[in-house]
Amino acid sequence: MTTLTPESQLLEVSLGPQHPSTHGVFRMQTVLDGERIVKLKPVMGYLHRNHEQIGEGMTYIASFPFTDRLDYFCAMTNNLGLAIAIEQLAGIEVAERGEYIRVIMSELTRLVNHTAVTGFLLNDMGAFGTPLLYAFREREKILDLFEMASGSRMMCNYIRPGGVREDLPEGFLERAREVVGNYPRFLDEFEALLTENEIVRQRTERVGILPKELAISASITGPMLRASGVDYDIRKVDGYSIYPRFTFKVPLGTVGDVYDRYYVRILEMRESVKILHQAMKEIPKGPAISPKGATLVKAPRTFRPPKGDAYGRIEAPKGELGFYLVSDGSNQPYRYHVRAPSFINLTILEDMCLGHKVADTIIILGSVDIVLGEVDR
Amino acid sequence: MVPPLEQLKGELERALPGLTLGLEGAHLLVQPNDLVRLCQWLKSSDYHLDYVANLTAVDYPPDRMDMIYHLHSMAKKHGPVTIRVTLPRATPVIPSLVPVYRGAEFQEREVYDLYGVTFEHHPDLRRILMWEGFKGHPMRKDYVPENQDALE
Numbered sequence: 001m002t003t004l005t006p007e008s009q010l011l012e013v014s015l016g017p018q019h020p021s022t023h024g025v026f027r028m029q030t031v032l033d034g035e036r037i038v039k040l041k042p043v044m045g046y047l048h049r050n051h052e053q054i055g056e057g058m059t060y061i062a063s064f065p066f067t068d069r070l071d072y073f074c075a076m077t078n079n080l081g082l083a084i085a086i087e088q089l090a091g092i093e094v095a096e097r098g099e100y101i102r103v104i105m106s107e108l109t110r111l112v113n114h115t116a117v118t119g120f121l122l123n124d125m126g127a128f129g130t131p132l133l134y135a136f137r138e139r140e141k142i143l144d145l146f147e148m149a150s151g152s153r154m155m156c157n158y159i160r161p162g163g164v165r166e167d168l169p170e171g172f173l174e175r176a177r178e179v180v181g182n183y184p185r186f187l188d189e190f191e192a193l194l195t196e197n198e199i200v201r202q203r204t205e206r207v208g209i210l211p212k213e214l215a216i217s218a219s220i221t222g223p224m225l226r227a228s229g230v231d232y233d234i235r236k237v238d239g240y241s242i243y244p245r246f247t248f249k250v251p252l253g254t255v256g257d258v259y260d261r262y263y264v265r266i267l268e269m270r271e272s273v274k275i276l277h278q279a280m281k282e283i284p285k286g287p288a289i290s291p292k293g294a295t296l297v298k299a300p301r302t303f304r305p306p307k308g309d310a311y312g313r314i315e316a317p318k319g320e321l322g323f324y325l326v327s328d329g330s331n332q333p334y335r336y337h338v339r340a341p342s343f344i345n346l347t348i349l350e351d352m353c354l355g356h357k358v359a360d361t362i363i364i365l366g367s368v369d370i371v372l373g374e375v376d377r
Numbered sequence: 378m379v380p381p382l383e384q385l386k387g388e389l390e391r392a393l394p395g396l397t398l399g400l401e402g403a404h405l406l407v408q409p410n411d412l413v414r415l416c417q418w419l420k421s422s423d424y425h426l427d428y429v430a431n432l433t434a435v436d437y438p439p440d441r442m443d444m445i446y447h448l449h450s451m452a453k454k455h456g457p458v459t460i461r462v463t464l465p466r467a468t469p470v471i472p473s474l475v476p477v478y479r480g481a482e483f484q485e486r487e488v489y490d491l492y493g494v495t496f497e498h499h500p501d502l503r504r505i506l507m508w509e510g511f512k513g514h515p516m517r518k519d520y521v522p523e524n525q526d527a528l529e
Contacts, residue, residue, distance in 0.1 A: 044505065044506065045504075045505060045506040045507060045508065048506040048507065050491075050515055050516070052491075052516060053515060053516055214479065216427050216428060216451050216452075217427065217478055217479040217480065218478075218479040218480045218482075219428060219429055219430065219478065219479070219480020219481075219484075220480070230451055232451045232454065237454045308402065309445075311430075311431060311447055311457070311459070313430065313431075320430060322430060322431050322447075324431060324433055324445070324447075326435055334435070335433075335435045335436075337431070337433045339430065339431040339433075343483060343487075344480060344483060344484065346483065347479065347480060347482050347483045348479070376506060377506070
């Protein structure tokens, strides 16, 4: 840290770890000149439980419930990332209906995540309670859908290599159509309150600007990258699962400030709704998991992928979620690594905050969208 | 598109004399001292590999420690090129990629913390997940966790 002398006007302040605005247990060690940030070092690891080592000590399938607890807002996409890495490693094909269910669940997860983070962002700005409750009211309806399909609201543990664990229950699609059909109305309502709101705009515009070049160089991914105007969405770039079959746009920001990050998320939700309508219209009948996947799920201890390595990545709501697996031919991964988007998105937190006031750092951190379960692993 | 690795290897050897490269499966094997030079070329060349998606280590006791880098291009939307660098396990030292890719900063700190690999010229090489003063590197295969049930 900068050396503090009695004459200097600098003040060292530790923001967090126990504070609601840090979204968990996260600390920002700052040096302040009056109200302005001169230096900021993120301190993390309070929730570290060495997820990777736990994953190396158990079978491939046994890691799925643990991935739920990485980013606990997006259990479905976490499952999907690991499933795709295992499929690459062992060459497992995916059942057609399973692919559709995966897309439906991923996009519902995106709605959950973006809705919640927007609510929290408003909370950080000082609109205490109301916007967050509006957001959570909608999130609750989707969590009910997750409960219908997987038996659990947040820790879903649903997607498996080759497809999904169980087929959708009766009546799921009807209810999902209703929830998704009503979603644009909620978004309109939310936007009417926020998008043109003068206080929101004054607090967020030109705050925490992230230039395009820095965003690329710093490996930023997800809505934060696209808010800076970089057109990079892994759903389009890799075309994993069956995303190439759906028509949707990739919304981009222009300035890269907090407002753009908020608005890109709103637009992404509208695109997710489009994908959901297409997927629920075209979903075929048939088994939800491929034969090879079904045997694997029934007898996980006998599953021994060939020697080699695989890096599976998906566009999780927070950015690129990657799983790197190395197999030595046994039934446990020799190396199991999680490339966590919100961990890497924190790299440039200091650059975005320098020169801003303390109150701005709080919303800049809120706009990064971190979940400490994933940052600390 | 990124060309097949064989072709990329030939191009690299022509463009950067003095490189010692190898191929194994989908991995490009690179010597530690060539890494920064090679990545700088890959970033500024027509392949525009401007994005280090993932960076991690794999521990092979008793004497080997591998670094794995997955490079992609955001400008041209292609990739990955997977680079593997083998280090001696007793003294794993490798030049830092932060001067080329800022995104390597936290990922290298994580590898330093959990595997004990030292990154030369890293701007701020400290532990990131474990606390200051922690002994050992918990992701190494021979790490024995302290027995928390033992009475003092």
